[in-house]
Amino acid sequence: MNRLSIIVVLGLLALGCAQLSLRQPECDSPEAEEAALVAQDYLNGQHTHGYKYALNRIEDIKIISKPDADDVYVVEVDLLETDCHVLDPTPVANCTVRPKALTAVEGDCDVVLKRVGGVLTVTAFKCKTEESTEDLCLGCPILLPLNDTKALDLVHASLATFNNITVNTTYSLLEVGRMSTQIVSGGPRYLAEYVIAEANCTNDVCVPLNDVMANRGICTAKGLGTAHAVDCKMFPVMVPPQDANSTYVFPTSHVRTQNVTRKHGLRHYKLTSIHNPHITGLLSAETASESSEVVSVATPALLNATASVASTPAADTSSASVSAEVPVVVVKRDVPAAPATVTDPVLLIPRCPGRVRFFS
Secondary structure (H helix, E strand, C coil): CCHHHHHHHHHHHHHCCCCCEEECCCCCCHHHHHHHHHHHHHHHHHCCCCEEEEEEEEEEEEEEECCCCCCEEEEEEEEEEEEEECCCCCCHHHCCECCHHHCCEEEEEEEEEEEECCEEEEEEEEEEEEECCCCCCCCCCEECCCCCHHHHHHHHHHHHHHHHHCCCCCEEEEEEEEEEEEEECCEEEEEEEEEEEEEEEECCEEEECCCCCCCEEEEEEEEECCEEEEEEEECCCCCCCCCCCCCCCCCCCCCCCCCCCCCCCCCCCCCCCEECHHHCCCCCCCCCCCCCCCCEECCHHHHHHHHHHHHCCCCCCCHHHCCCCCCCCCCCCCCCCCCCCCCCCEECCCCCCCCCCCCC
């Protein structure tokens, strides 16, 4: 039994074992997919910096049922970083997952959900975010700390270039998303992605507007110092609903003009690591998944043949092997109409983990 299974069992004991039932559907089943996508969207909603994450694989799922109570789902998901910033209203389904060669960032999360009135809601989660460097190639970009001096010089120089070509609007740096360096024939080249926002400027001091209607966008810069290229794309502006009964929660912008990062040496933003684990007792200390080993199952014909061989004494034609004091017991057996055949073992498809959507 793996760690997650043990934790679930202990959680069942904590909740009271009377009349509890535990189901373990396949990781690619519709109900597993539904729970995983709800978890994905909720985790992205809690993620206030950096980029959105897309579901890559469902590692495990368990559903706990109790009479007169809401079903509880415990799902383990593998997420991959996309190129859509959290302030970008583009649905994560339409975002591009970063390839491994560009240093993919992965999130492994255990999420507890509850179905209330037919709707799944997240009650607790625990996440671990790491960058994958196993597929880095010679000459591929390498992630830099988000406070790297030379890369930040590129950010500020390229933003000044962009402001010089805009009309009637000045933009200010809102957040550095990622920075990297790449060795090319002319030496090191820097790459930077950063979010900008429409700014209010007074005496050459610009402050990003914290208005939901303010223009925001993401810029990609390449080069070194003054020799650079920059391309900025504005996010779609989300118009507030006119109907008083309609609600829309706008992404919260966190202005960072002094300290670009909160942690020295940070190379990427991490998912929120933990939320309310104490209210369920169903979250493991670390993510774990069901074994994906293929199980071999012997067929009835194979079992019958094995039993026959085991119970039949070996024949010996020598007279010394026959003793009058130890009689040989002969068991009469019905002759089968056809000889038993031994077939290949049946390979069962593992219940979990599920399919890989992008790469593993």
